[in-house]
Amino acid sequence: MGGAQLEMPGMPRRLFPATPSKLAAFSDCPRRYRHAYVDRPTPARGPAWAHNSVGSAVHAALRSFWELPLAGRTAGSARQLLYGVWSTAGFRDAEQSERWRARAAGWLTDYVTGLDPADEPVGTERQVAATTERLALSGRVDRIDQRGDELVVVDYKTGRSVCTDDEARGSPALAAYVLGVRRTLRRPCSRVELHHLPTGTVAAFEHTDRSLANHVRRAEDVAADIAAATAAVDGGEDPDVAFPAAPGRQCGWCDFRPSCAVGQAATPPRETWSFLAEEEVVQAPPT
Structure with missing residues (x-):
């Protein structure tokens, strides 16, 4: 289970290695954190999600956009970069994927048009x-x-x-x-x-x-809870007790739903394309 490290008297405190996604996983559901960062081998994950495919392609295209020579930083180049990294994973069918690729290309065109290509990012x-x-x-x-x-x-x-x-x-x-x-x-x-x-x-x-x-105080509190849960498992406590599930609507789209009976019982699974906005984007909280 990846045990807690003993600290010798007078030695500096061992820092907890943290990323935003790691801390967020535990805050959302300790059981999900355990599956992602503690259990080895890592339990099987669920299917890919269409909205993640959209986000990944747009992010990759924008990263590559700034790697182009100055003269090549055009809206057309941004669209071609998107097409080159587009994935159909998670979409209902090819028609839906093509429709969303065109929509994402429109976002990129509008966004890149508003940028100064010579304004090199740090x-x-x-x-x-x-x-x-x-x-x-x-x-x-x-x-x-x-x-x-x-x-x-x-x-x-x-x-x-x-x-x-x-x-x-x-x-x-x-x-x-x-x-x-x-x-x-x-x-x-x-x-x-x-x-x-x-x-x-x-x-x-x-x-x-x-x-x-x-923000630092809250992050350190989460890290302390993670360390306590890990130490409890190392001390013999049942991992399901030390890292309890936090069932709710989020169980419908959790990556580790296939490995979590609590999550499966909490709510039906979501379709992998269900977080796509089929109509215009509106000002509303995420579901």
Whole structure:
């Protein structure tokens, strides 16, 4: 099970290696965290999801867009990059996949048209890291922009719900990226932005030392709970007790549903294309 490490008196505290997705998994459902990060071999995962296929293709196209020579950074090039990485995984059929590929290409056209191709990002898909008193945080930032004397964290979004400033403020991942950019690049960074490609909107927040400290405190609390659960298993406790399931609607789309009887009993499975917005994107919370 990946045991807890003993600490010798007088030695520095061992930092918990954390990523935003790792901490989020435990917060959402300790059982899902165990399946993803503790159990070996990792239990079988469920099927691919169409909305993830859309998001992955758009992210990959935008990363490759900035790797093109300046003269090649055009809307047409962005569409071709999307076509080259498009996956049909999770879609109901070929017709639905083609329709969504065209829709995503439209998002890219509109988004790239609004960019200055000469405004070179400081980083794309950049790995950053930082430490706190108890954590070794790391994560991968979609894009890091230079704005005046400061750096800005940019996160691409392709979901059906419009992003809000409150979402930008409350995102643990974006806060971790700010800390990582500051430590890794040694530059001022406070602003985070969610770029929602389906609507062309931007949600933003300017972090302060206080807001970042609040995020760090919550992340360290989650890490402490993970360490306690892991230590309990190492001490002989039943893993299902130490890492309990948190059943709810989310069980309908959990990757580890095939391995979780509690989740299977909680709610019926969702269709793998059910998170696609078949109509126009509206301002509504995700289901």
